[in-house]
Amino acid sequence: MEKGGWIDITQPLTNGMANWPGDTPFNFELGVTKEQSGSVNIGEIRTSLHMGTHADAPFHFDEAGKKLHELDVEIYIGRAKVIDVTMHAYLGRSELEAYDLDGAERLLLKTSETNNPFVFPQSFIELRPDIGPYLGEKGIFLLGIDVPSVDRTDSKDLPTHHALGDNGICIVENLMLADTEPGDYELIALPLAIQDADGSPVRAVIRKI
Template identity: 50%
Template structure:
């Protein structure tokens, strides 16, 4: 029987964060010695730390928040593809994989999975890439980078294009050791009522042929 594969970045105090954003920090603020019964941890963090999802409110003032989103998008069959030979996730790049239909697409790029280092640049999703994803049924796309846009981008073309084509965004999945193929995905966000994003525990399991 196939086992679940954890494709999440581990949350610890060494984890790289977006420059200028709130880093992840955990501390045991109350100890068993203090209470005679329990240890209690405290977390401070950006909502976009580690492996996480974006809600439209992240880039649209009138966009939906995390709790408004359809959780069904984050659970179900997915396909992992390797586009590490391309410097952008475009229609041309995706077509090299000859995908006819998929609802959840996880994309491996040339960026090595190094959670303690924030990358200088990433492979962005282009407008025609987003449009082509919609044409083959994609409802959620996951990337192994901290953004679906260039790090230097201010207009966030990829984010807006994916929103236009009704595709949810999952970022910072760890795919270096994952082979291309078909999997089951679970990547549920926290129930953050006002959240513009949320960390997730993302796991996949190979779909075994019957």
Template identity: 50%
Template sequence: MKLFDISMPLYNGVPGWPGDTPYHFELAWTKEASGSVNVGKMEMSNHTGTHVDAPYHFNNEGEKVIDLPLDLYMGPALVIDVSGVEEITVEWIREKLVDGTKRVLFKTKCWQDRTVFPEKIVPISPAAVPFLYQCGVQLIGVDMPSVDQLDSKELGAHHALYKHNIHILEGLVLDDVPEGDYELIALPLPLKDGDGSPVRAVLREI
């Protein structure tokens, strides 16, 4: 069974949200200096690269990362190709999303150059969220930094998804993943106070 690594590599200079804490890695100890080991340290935003959004990210009363149900981040997932659309609406997903789909990943291919932060993405229409809920969706993933427009302050999609108890996975790399059914594994770290968490996300062919 083929395995797809759908995570963004993390490296010094990886694009993050403008103004947010940039990713930085360095060796705190070198083998030469310590006499035995290299030990690295890193600083980063919780929303760098491939990550989950905990509800606390946009709602002060929402769950933090430690409270997220781990079973949501493992199991069957459907990849839907919506590349070329300007917004993810019911119109574009109605024929592809079937009842009982618990996890759905949207392949937009709108972030072509991942060495720079995108200027524009393909948001999820808040009006599409009730349809996702009716189909049984509990987790959505996107190949973009957000499910809302990059300049949005209202975060309509985030709040609509939270209202319908649908969790969020962002920053996936789906360019080489064909549309279809897979097994997803994308576990967040056990961060007690976290508003988000980096993940190593993979898809395995079923």
């Protein structure tokens, strides 16, 4: 897409899409049809808040962490840097030191995974917990990634979630970055304003700077 156009990097919410093991799957249906009401169709959804492209509030993994409505919306709007980490199976401080992150505030990681909404990946890039302090030192306060989690699927203590949260870094997961070139972008990835929530689906778009 030519410079100036917005690029949608959202994983769509679709019936039958893959869900995190044990989570409530996404389901949309018409609760009321125009034929029934005489005037309008009214849809309804049932879903885990961590389906598709979504934001994790700190409360998701920390009982004392901020809930979604307590986070500043400006975290999710502004300049972002996309970097290509497709060559890495693991990613931490030592790997990220090879990238120029000076001045970055929001960092989006393009990994080697093919993000298929209908297939939950058996494995994906592993982020080491030391990524949290390193990104904090760089002044980064939002990390986005194109896989379902910043921690392994079998992790119960979620060390990378905690390392990011301890360093003031918010998380967006399940972005669609396969066709995105590395570089600097404007980002809008606003979560829904859900009171007391641990997370939310987001509509994420970027525009080349």
